[in-house]
Amino acid sequence: MRIIDFRSDTVTRPTPEMRQAMAAARVGDDVLGDDPTVLELQQRVADLLGKEAALYVPSGTMSNLIGVRVHCRPGDELLCEAGCHLYHYEQSGYAQICGVAARTLEGRCGVLRPEQFEAMVRPGDAHYARTRLVTLENTHNRGGGRVQPYEYVEAIARWARGHGLRTHLDGARLWNAAVATGIAPGEWARHFDTVSVCFSKGLGAPVGSALAGPRELIAEGLRHRKVLGGGMRQAGVVAAGALYALEHHRDRLADDHANARRLADGIRQIDGLALAPEEIETNMLFFRIDAALGTAAALVDRLQQRGLLVLATGPQTIRMVTHLDVDAADTDRALTILAEAAAPT
Numbered sequence: 001m002r003i004i005d006f007r008s009d010t011v012t013r014p015t016p017e018m019r020q021a022m023a024a025a026r027v028g029d030d031v032l033g034d035d036p037t038v039l040e041l042q043q044r045v046a047d048l049l050g051k052e053a054a055l056y057v058p059s060g061t062m063s064n065l066i067g068v069r070v071h072c073r074p075g076d077e078l079l080c081e082a083g084c085h086l087y088h089y090e091q092s093g094y095a096q097i098c099g100v101a102a103r104t105l106e107g108r109c110g111v112l113r114p115e116q117f118e119a120m121v122r123p124g125d126a127h128y129a130r131t132r133l134v135t136l137e138n139t140h141n142r143g144g145g146r147v148q149p150y151e152y153v154e155a156i157a158r159w160a161r162g163h164g165l166r167t168h169l170d171g172a173r174l175w176n177a178a179v180a181t182g183i184a185p186g187e188w189a190r191h192f193d194t195v196s197v198c199f200s201k202g203l204g205a206p207v208g209s210a211l212a213g214p215r216e217l218i219a220e221g222l223r224h225r226k227v228l229g230g231g232m233r234q235a236g237v238v239a240a241g242a243l244y245a246l247e248h249h250r251d252r253l254a255d256d257h258a259n260a261r262r263l264a265d266g267i268r269q270i271d272g273l274a275l276a277p278e279e280i281e282t283n284m285l286f287f288r289i290d291a292a293l294g295t296a297a298a299l300v301d302r303l304q305q306r307g308l309l310v311l312a313t314g315p316q317t318i319r320m321v322t323h324l325d326v327d328a329a330d331t332d333r334a335l336t337i338l339a340e341a342a343a344p345t
């Protein structure tokens with residue numbers, strides 16, 4: 001039985017062409033700074049995002065952590081949306097490793113309105129943490145792959161600058177936001193001091209993220225990457241996969257978005273399943289399961305027995321994500337399996 005995997009856009013395998021690019025990669029020792037493929041990738045990312053420099057790192061978690069580290073000192077506080085990845089899924093690394101506190105604002109589907117930031121800067125006396133950094137996530141993972149409204153991003157970044165705060169964008173899926181809106185990655189990135197992007201999600205590369213920003217901050221970030229154990233030697237082998245993905249797999253994210261909409265249309269027809277949020281903007285969808293159908297975990301099991309992998313994200317919620325390794329036919333097959341597994345017995 002062929003398994004169709006909709007758990008995450010991280011499950012993709014490198015394509016034959018990507019593997020060829022990786023096999024042929026020129027390499028050096030990136031810790032010594034002379035891996036030509038890593039240098040090329042970093043330059044390409046910096047150019048795409050309109051930043052002076054970029055740093056290739058093993059994961060998005062490390063990229064966000066280094067982002068926080070270059071902006072903040074112990075005793076500083078960052079402002080972020082309550083459901084964001086950095087706050088939720090990264091073990092509070094900002095606190096463990098950086099000595100930084102997080103103050104959350106409640107968004108709608110991960111979206112914060114600019115006026116929510118009013119009065120969020122703490123007074124500058126010794127009772128308080130120092131408000132230092134604003135982070136946003138685009139697209140927003142737990143918000144259902146939501147694209148941040150561009151004019152909000154602009155206004156929030158302007159507010160932050162006006163208060164002398166730094167800004168960091170968790171752009172693990174910035175490529176999806178760019179394709180969904182037609183607003184180039186560099187246009188989004190312009191509003192932030194540092195931007196983290198990912199190659200191993202929608203783009204389908206096996207490993208890595210990058211942190212882009214001003215030259216001095218990225219040089220500082222290189223030191224942090226080393227102490228975190230993120231210095232990789234002949235990293236050009238994996239960086240070549242990332243470079244290949246940047247050139248060849250960005251535009252096709254539109255197919256993932258179309259497949260997600262197709263999936264959503266089908267799920268709307270299945271009794272007992274309810275999309276939440278309703279609108280699908282990019283490649284992720286979440287739905288609630290009526291208690292009459294049992295728990296999410298039980299449904300996940302029934303789906304798995306039929307060859308469909310999805311992720312339970314709560315007692316009654318399931319997530320599905322489209323990506324490079326599922327096509328429209330897989331989407332239709334998934335809908336057939338879902339309808340069977342959700343049918344009353």
Ligand SMILES: *Cc1c(COP(=O)(O)O)cnc(C)c1O
Nearest residue numbers: 059060061062085137141170172
């Ligand atoms: C996956 C993800 C990360 C972390 O990336 P890893 O490579 O898994 O560490 C950060 N931010 C967002 C929004 C993500 O979806």
